[in-house]
Amino acid sequence: MEFLFIDWLGTPVWFWLSFLLLVVTLTAFDLGVLHKDDREMGIAESLKLSAFYIGIALLFGAWIWYSRGPEPGMQYYTGFFIEKALSIDNVFVISLIFTYFAIPAKYQYRALLWGIIAVIVLRGLMIAGGAALVNQAYWVLYLFAAFLIFTGIKMFFVGDEPMDVANNPAVRFISRLMPVTRELHGQRFFVRIADPKSGKLVTSATPLFLALVVINLADLVFAVDSVPAIFAITTDTFIVYTSNIMAILGLRALYFALAAMVHRFHYLKYALAAVLVFIGAKIFISDFVLTGAKFPPLLSLGVTFALIAAGIVYSLWKTRNETKEQNT
Numbered sequence: 001m002e003f004l005f006i007d008w009l010g011t012p013v014w015f016w017l018s019f020l021l022l023v024v025t026l027t028a029f030d031l032g033v034l035h036k037d038d039r040e041m042g043i044a045e046s047l048k049l050s051a052f053y054i055g056i057a058l059l060f061g062a063w064i065w066y067s068r069g070p071e072p073g074m075q076y077y078t079g080f081f082i083e084k085a086l087s088i089d090n091v092f093v094i095s096l097i098f099t100y101f102a103i104p105a106k107y108q109y110r111a112l113l114w115g116i117i118a119v120i121v122l123r124g125l126m127i128a129g130g131a132a133l134v135n136q137a138y139w140v141l142y143l144f145a146a147f148l149i150f151t152g153i154k155m156f157f158v159g160d161e162p163m164d165v166a167n168n169p170a171v172r173f174i175s176r177l178m179p180v181t182r183e184l185h186g187q188r189f190f191v192r193i194a195d196p197k198s199g200k201l202v203t204s205a206t207p208l209f210l211a212l213v214v215i216n217l218a219d220l221v222f223a224v225d226s227v228p229a230i231f232a233i234t235t236d237t238f239i240v241y242t243s244n245i246m247a248i249l250g251l252r253a254l255y256f257a258l259a260a261m262v263h264r265f266h267y268l269k270y271a272l273a274a275v276l277v278f279i280g281a282k283i284f285i286s287d288f289v290l291t292g293a294k295f296p297p298l299l300s301l302g303v304t305f306a307l308i309a310a311g312i313v314y315s316l317w318k319t320r321n322e323t324k325e326q327n328t
Contacts, residue, residue: 053253054250079230083226102184
């Protein structure tokens with residue numbers, strides 16, 4: 001049992017195994033018990049399940065705080081809040097993808113679940129690559145920081161560009177690689193159907209599979225912002241990975257509530273832009289103003305939380321009349 005206490009990427013193996021066990025348990029419970037049958041999720045159920053996942057994530061952060069100390073705990077919470085806020089932007093894109101492929105609500109949850117399982121692997125690869133770069137060359141953090149500042153400033157002045165799902169390269173590639181059915185076949189990603197020309201049974205992808213692929217590609221695009229952001233907070237691979245994954249795990253539950261009111265979070269992007277600029281600037285402040293001293297983790301957490309909360313509250317306040325108009 002000694003291997004459990006061996007450090008892997010700076011953290012004892014038993015920490016990693018405990019986290020993976022938690023993720024597997026939550027996923028199995030979700031897929032095998034809560035949503036064994038395909039059905040549409042209501043807003044109330046979405047909010048309750050999301051609160052459950054957020055509660056689990058906060059408790060996990062408390063465990064990190066208790067077992068590893070206040071600084072890693074605050075770094076985890078900072079990363080979690082940033083990733084959670086950035087994931088709200090993902091909701092609009094995911095909703096657009098499901099609409100384009102005409103995926104009914106009762107199949108969306110399972111597609112999101114399998115998508116998140118893929119994200120757990122893909123984010124792990126991206127974070128591992130980022131950690132290797134930072135360990136080999138610290139100056140890569142300055143590139144991350146500069147990129148975050150540039151992205152944040154760009155978000156202030158550039159409007160949102162709608163995603164062109166029809167011309168997505170992955171959709172065109174899969175359509176050339178294998179047959180794609182025009183209609184859904186329940187929750188199945190692939191089916192065996194007769195070829196119109198030869199009459200032979202061939203494996204064909206369904207629109208649900210195409211939606212799943214495009215959603216995961218969209219997440220990789222969003223990860224270009226979120227992964228450098230968390231590396232700018234800490235280079236601890238365990239904190240980077242767990243804060244990302246715990247925020248993403250609850251996204252599928254929150255999706256159905258947010259999809260119905262995502263238009264009310266229009267002004268949140270300005271708060272997120274300010275967060276990205278702050279996180280990026282923090283690296284330069286720590287190394288060139290504080291001359292190598294660490295930026296206070298509590299201050300970093302407080303500023304991040306305050307900006308995100310202000311963005312959410314201001315968005316809901318500015319769009320309050322839209323709700324009233326819909327109810328009249």
